[in-house]
Amino acid sequence: MRYLPLTQPDREAMLATIGAKTIDDLFVDVPVIAQLDGPIRNLPMHASELAVERHMTRLAKKNLAAGDAPFFLGCGAYRHHVPASVDHLIQRGEFLTAYTPYQPEIAQGTLQMLFEFQTQVARLLGTDVANASMYDGSTACWEAIGMARRITKRGKAILSGGLHPHYVSVAKTMAKYTGDHLETALPTLSAETDIHSLIAAIDDDTSCVVVQYPDILGRIADLRPLADAAHAKKALLVAVVTEPVALGALKSPGEMDADIVVGEGQSIGVGLQFGGPYVGLMGCKDKYIRQMPGRFCGETVDAEGKRGFVLTLSTREQHIRREKATSNICTNSGLCALAFSIHMTLLGEAGLRALAATNHAGAVAATERLAKVPGVELVNDGFFNEFTLKLSQEARPVVRALADKGILAGVSLGRLYPGADDLANGLVVAVTETTTSEDVETLASSLEEALA
C-alpha cells in the first residue's frame, strides 16, 4: 500500500523490540467479541491511484460544473474567478500539512498570515477586530447571536426576513437548545426591506437584531437607523454579509455602527465546492472581544525582542475553559482563511474596488436586459451583484426546465422557501465578473421561451 512505509521485516523487528509475538498482542485490550477477524466484508480492497482517479472522475462528470454553463446562482455562495497563484500557494506543504499553530516558534508563517487575515477582515467589515475564522457564514451568524446574549444578558433575537433561510434554520436549531427566543419573518417580494418593522420590534428584552446586507433578495438598506434604534434599547446590531465583494462598493456595516459583523468569506479565494468548506468571517467592536468565540492571533515579541505572533486570549476557549468556554469551536477554516487572505492581497484595495465595480456593472446591465423579457419584473430598487426577478409563473419549474437545457438560471425562492406561495414566483439571479453578456442573452432568451 503506497501510503504505508513499514515493510514486513520492519514490522517483525519492531514487534520483537516491543516484546509482542503478533500485532494481535497489541489489541489485547479490545474484547474478543468486538475484534474483526479480517478486512470488513463487502467493501472493496485497496486500489491503484489510476483506478481511484477513474472512479472519482466518473462521479465528477455526472455533475454540471458551473463553468460549463451559463451560470447565475448566488444566495450565499458566489462564483468568482480565483487567480491561479492562490491555489498554488495554499498547496505548499508548509501551509497545507501544518497543524493549528500551537508551537509558535515553528508556525510563524500561519500566525503572521492569520494576523494579516484578521486585519483584512476587520477593515473590510468595518470592525475594530476580527477573529481567525469560523466554519462558515451560517455558523458564524449563530455564534453572533449567542455572543449578543452573553453581552446583553437578554434572550430575544430579532431576525430580519432578509436573512438567508439556511442561516435562520441554523439559528432556530441552536435556539431550541440554548433557550433563545427568535423572532423571524419571511421576506416579501418587494423593493422595500423590513428595516422599519425591525426597528419597531426592538424592545427592552432584545439582545440583538440580525440583518443581512445585501439581503437574500439582493436588496440593500442603510443600517444606521437600525443601529441607532438598537442602541437606544441597549441591544446590539448584528450584520451578516454573504457576499464580501459587495463591500468593495458599499459602505461597510461597521461604518454604519453594527456591533458584530459576520460573513461568508467564500467569495474571496474559495471555490463553490458544493457548499463547503467555506470560511466564516467574524468581527466586532473592541469592547466585545472577550465574548468572541474562536481563535485570535496576536502580536508579541520573542525572547530576543523580535516581533512574532501567537494564538492569544485563549482563556475564552474550550481547551482552557472547558464547559465555561465562549464556544466549543476548535478546528476552524485555516486553509480557506489563507486562500481568502492571499486573494485579498492580490486584489488590494484598488483591485477589490475594480472587481466590485465590474460585478455591479454586469448586474445593472443584466437587469436592463432581463426586465425586457415579457413576464419578468425586477423586484429590487437597489442591489449589488444579485437581484430578484418576479416571474409570471412559479420559478422552480422554470429553473428545472432551464437546467435541462444546460442553463443554471439562478435560485428559485420556491427551493429556499418551500410552501411560501407569495414567494414562489421569485428568482434570485447573481451576476459576477465570470458572467458574460452572451450568458445573459442566453438566459434572457430562454426565459422568453419558458414564460411564453
Add this chain to the structure above:
Amino acid sequence: MSNINQSGWRPTAPEAGEESVATFTGNRALMLEEALIFEIGSTETTGVDFPIAPPLQGRGWGGGSPQAIGLGHSPTPNPSPEGEGLENRLGGLARNTPIGLPGLSEPEAVRHYTRLSRQNYAIDLGLFPLGSCTMKHNPRLNEKMARLPGFADVHPLQPVDTVQGALGVINELAVWLIELTGMHGVAMTPKAGAHGELCGILCIKAALEAKGEGHRNVILVPESAHGTNPATAAFAGYAVEDIPATAEGRVDVEALKARLGPDVAGVMITNPNTCGLFEREMKTISDAVHAAGGFVYCDGANFNAIVGRVRPGDLGIDAMHINLHKTFSTPHGGGGPGSGPVVLSEALSPFGPLPFTERHADGHITLVEEETVGDRHPHSFGRMCAFNGQMGMFTRALTYILSHGADGLRQVAEDSVLNANYILRSLEDTLDAPFASSGPCMHEAIFSDDGLPEGFSTIDIAKGLIDEGYHPMTMYFPLVVHGAMLVEPTETESKAALDQFIGALRSVAERAKAGDESLRSAPHFAPRRRLDETLAARKPVLVWKDPELAQAAE
C-alpha cells in the same frame, strides 16, 4: 599556483569562522524574514488584471466608456461606481471611505506567502507527533480529485439532477463510514469534530425529549476528555460532571455506574482514550448507561487506532464523530477546515440533522431538505449549517478510503498502533511512562514529566525537540497526567524515521535530566525564540494599525 583564468576565480575550501554574524537584512541565508503586507503593500497596487472592457460591454452604465468606470489598466483605477455621470443601483450606500487593504503584484505576493510558508513546520517536512491530532501524510491524489471541476465548481443550490455525482460522493462516503463503524446511519454535515460532537449531543437530547425524558440534564465526561466535550455539552444546556480515572488511565467504571440515574442524559467517552488506551469495558459502560436510560456518545478523535479492526457499533455506541482530517487524511491546513460526520445508532438516526442524501432504487439520489423532511424524516432536530457540509473534504476522504480499501485501512490501524508501541517501549527507560506497565498502548504513547529535575518541565523537552527538527508532541494534555507528553507517530512514518525521532527525544530527555540549562531557552535554531504569550494576552494587538494611527491612539 597560477590563476585558472584572469578573473581571480579559484576553487575554495571552507574555513571555520565567527559563530554569529549580523546581517544587514536580518536574514540568515535560507531563513528569510518577511514583513507584513501592511508594511510592503500599497492600496494602489493590484496583482489582478481586469478586462479592459467590462464583461457586458458597458450597458447599464448610462453609456459610459469602460475606462470611465475604472476597469482599465490604469494603476489607480477610479474605483467608485459613482461619478462620471454613471447610474448605479447601490441605493445611496456607495462606499466613500478608504478600506485600507494593501495589494501586492503577483510576484510579490507569491514571494510573500512562499517566505511565510517556510516559517512553518509541516508533515511534509518531518514527523509531526501531535497526540490525538493524527498528523499523517496527506496524499496529493486527494487534492487533485477535489479540484476536478465537477466537484470544485458546483453550486450547492443547483437543481439535484445536475449534481448527481456530488450527491453520489456523499452517499458513497456515508456507506463506507457506516460499514467501518457498524452503525445505522450517518450525519454528514457537521463541519469539524466539535461541530460533530454538538450534532451527536443534539441527537441525544432530541431522542430523550421524544421519549418524554427531556428532564435529564447531566452529561458525564471523563477528566481526560478533550475540552470540546464539556464545552459542547454545556452549549446544549447540560450540566457537566467529571468521571474519575483509574490509576491505569481508564474510566473508573464503578464510579460511573454509581453516578448513573434518572437525571443522566448520557456519557461522552473518548475511545481509544486520550491516554492512548483502549477502554476495555466500553461495552459494559454502554450497557449500564442504556440500562439507566441514557445514551453513549463516543469521541472518535482516535478512530485511527481501530479503523478496520474494531467497529464502535459493536461496543454499544449511539453516536460518534469521525474527524475526516485525522483518520481519513484530509489536510489540517494550519487549523482547518475539518469535517466531522457523525455515525448514529438505530435509536438516534431518526433525529439526525438536515440535509441528507437518499438513494433510490433506480440509483437517483435526492437531497432531503426542509421541504420534504416532514414526510421523510419528521424527527430531525434541524439544520446545523448552510448547504451540504464539507464537500471538499468528502471528496478527499473518499479518495483516501478507496485507495486503502478495507484491507489497507485495517493495516493503517495496525501500523499506527505498532509505531506507537515501538516508541513507548523504546523510551520507557528514559521517560516516565505512567501506564506502560498496564499493557500496550493504542496509536499514541503517553509520558509524564516525572523524573525531570527541578526547574525543567515538559515545555523544555518540547522546545528542545524543535531544535532537533521536530514538531513537539502534544503537551500538558490530557490533564490527568502531570506534564503530559502525548506522542502519536501515525502509520505513515517509516522505521528509520521513528528510530531517528526516538534518538532525538532520548537525547533531549537526557539533557533535561542532566540539568542542561540551554534547554530552558530552547529553541535556539527556529525562526523565533520563545514568544511572550503573557504580553500578547495582557495587551492584545489583534490587528495591524498604521504607525501614525497607532501613535495617535497612545
